[in-house]
Amino acid sequence: MDRRAFLRVAGGATVLAATGCGSGSKRPAAEITRRPVLRIAVWSHYIQGYDAWFDHEYTRQWGEDHDIEVVVDHIPYAELPARGQAEVAAGHGHDIFGFITPPAIFEDAVINHREIVEEVEVKLGKLPQLLQRNTLNPKTGKYFAFPEFWSPNPVHYRADLWQGVGGAPTTWDDVVRAAPELKRRGHPVGIGLSGDDDSGFSLLSVMNAYGANIQDEGGRVTINSRATVEAVKFITALYQTGMSQEVLSWESASNNRLLDTGRGSFVLNAISAARGAEDQDPSLAAKIELRSAMAGPAGAFATQSVVNTLVIWRFAQNQTAARQFLVDLAIQYREAFLQSRFYNLPAFPGAVSDLAAIVANDSTAKPSGKYGVLANAESWSTNIGHPGHSSAAAMEVFNEFTIPRMFAAAATGEVTAEEAVKGAEAAMKPIYDRWREQGKV
DSSP states (O other), X not given: OOHHHHHHHHTSOSBOOOOOOSSSOOOOGGGXXXXXXXXXXXXXXXXXXXXXXXXXXXXXXXXXXXTOEXXXXXXXXXXXXXXXXXXXXXXXXXXXXXXXXXXXXXXXXXXXXXXXXXXXXXXXXXXXXXXXXXXEETTTTEEOSEEEEEOOOOEEEEHHHHGGGTSSOOBHHHHHHHHHHHHHTTOOEXXXXXXXXXXHHHHHHHHHHTTOOSBOTTSOBOOSSHHHHHHHHHHHHHHHHHOXXXXXXXXXXXXXXXXXXXXXXXXEOOTHHHHHHHHHOHHHHTTEEEEOOOEETTEXXXXXXXXXXXXXXXXXXXXXXXXXXXXXXXXXXXXXXXXXXXXXXXXXXXXXXXXXXXXXXXXXXXXXXXXXXXXXXXXXXXOTTTTSOOOHHHHHHHHTTHHHHHHHHHHTTSSOHHHHHHHHHHHHHHHHHHHHHTTOO
């Protein structure tokens, strides 16, 4: 029995005595040792079946090819920041740790992933600016994370319902005009105003479309602007005429449920919402159309949804294997893209050079061609902190749900739009000052 087969039979013992292996033969104890272990922590994926493929096919085969035992732990996405912080505080944990939003706040706890990015770029071409802004700190020049994939945030709308209120929406003005009638018919619009990531993505999309940003390209706080006030007034009107109070307490899956139960008429979400409808109710799924970003006074923008990044901790026990795993995963990403049913758009487009043709011709799409909107998603997607990078300061503001709180305070009449914006600015400035003092902004 060879070494690899013996270890499978051994069931994980670290060192075994040289006893009989079924045939009565003996081997020196020094040869019977456990394979090196690569420990990976990632979130529990939204797309059914993806985790089983990643755990039991991809990582298992990679481990066999490199004579390494790969252990994958899945963590609910909302717990990732706290679990990551716990590993940093302890100084030990996984070799690779995954986040679904840019982990800029962990910059000092991770290696510089620049060499890994550049190695992949040699094979697949340059990393797009959108992904670079999610993983590179221009102030320090450090890649604080390695980008695995990203998910855009397209509009999901019920085509059958919208036919009765003026046709398919293309602008935010279309949405606020149609929302009262849609709500009256029992199909409200769904834009979250709560402390969850999806609310933040959607509201930043509205801000960007109105020409409002939390910061400028140089990392200076710019939220207190006329454009932000107008965006807040727009959402206030939309909430009061076309949404239900439930959006004030939504969690990450709430907008999916609103759409997939047949109640919702319009949400912004990664394509997990459309895929969920396909799995649960194909007849409903056929009525759901996708569109790119809604246009506002400043253009059409949508803050991306998940940006899955992987980091190698400075204290990782198996950094060599971790680096190789990231390189191989990126170069071989075609199968991951397919297994995710297009949810995982490759961070390096060269990994799936025919992506546009694949998404346009998905055999499961109803109506046909639904997912073609993903082909040029990079052109209408923005990052958290646009037009600057997703810095530690920008991410702390996002993670504290400062933006949803600002919008909710005005929408519920607690304060005026102007007061809500000034309150957000007051909360943000100390955060930016602190990170600037640390040299990270």
